[in-house]
Amino acid sequence: MLSKKSQYAFKALEYLTERYKQGPVLISEISKKKKIPLKFLENILLELKKAGILDSKKGKGGGYFLSKDPAKVKVATIVRLVNGPIAMLPCVSLYFYERCKHCDEKKCGLHDMMIEVRDASLGILENRTLKDLAS
Amino acid sequence: MLSKKSQYAFKALEYLTERYKQGPVLISEISKKKKIPLKFLENILLELKKAGILDSKKGKGGGYFLSKDPAKVKVATIVRLVNGPIAMLPCVSLYFYERCKHCDEKKCGLHDMMIEVRDASLGILENRTLKDLAS
DNA sequence: TCAATTCCCTACCAACCTGATAGACTTAAA
């Protein structure tokens, strides 16, 4: 399941997508409109900024805004960033791969199945963007 | 990601599938062969028993065994039982559904996408059984 | 009937994660 943090992140990104190229948006505005605890949202937005998804401006008239075209930001990227691995096992994860300790990947039945599940999910998440989310 | 508990559960079930209809298998044997902490495994097997997946016999010559044909036990069932929801959001879960607090399911972009992801995953997990896992 | 064997049950624990808050600091505009 996506963490609450991830759900908040998506809500905030949806809001910012709707306001793409309309100047900085206040954290407090997003917080109110999307009903996300202010200080928690701060952390999330900051993380998204550090990852290059968002950019910000300080001081009066400041706020957050998308740093690139929402049609170019994949949902899969956000999930990985905020929520972690998409795969159900470390040994089938593309971005968070870890070798199985006590099981040979070549003859592990779970392994192959979970690769299928991963690819099925990625087939969707890699082909949807923030723009799809907001429309 | 599947919890370690879930991974242990699948390993144990794989072992029991290989020994289907060959009499009870000791917890300690599964523990050794599959390298699963004994007491932790006890809990897991007990839970699987209570859910009707396994059955057991006490005393000498006792142990655990599958209570039905491994070809009839879906992987999806085990995942839900031991790991929880398969869907990425409560509001798109079939077995663990919860209404979204601050978002209208009808116009929530995430919602529709996550239904697709869920169905893609279920397309696999609902159509594989313990038997597929072991072979 | 008694002892050995095996699962069953309750309780507990440390470590970590999650969701959230507090407060001070920095930058920039007016």
Added chain:
DNA sequence: TTTAAGTCTATCAGGTTGGTAGGGAATTGA
């Protein structure tokens, strides 16, 4: 130089995860 913002560090309660301890209950067989 005041005010409006984002930035940073720290902290916290509560829950989950992975795992352990120890005795109880049922079954077998001698």
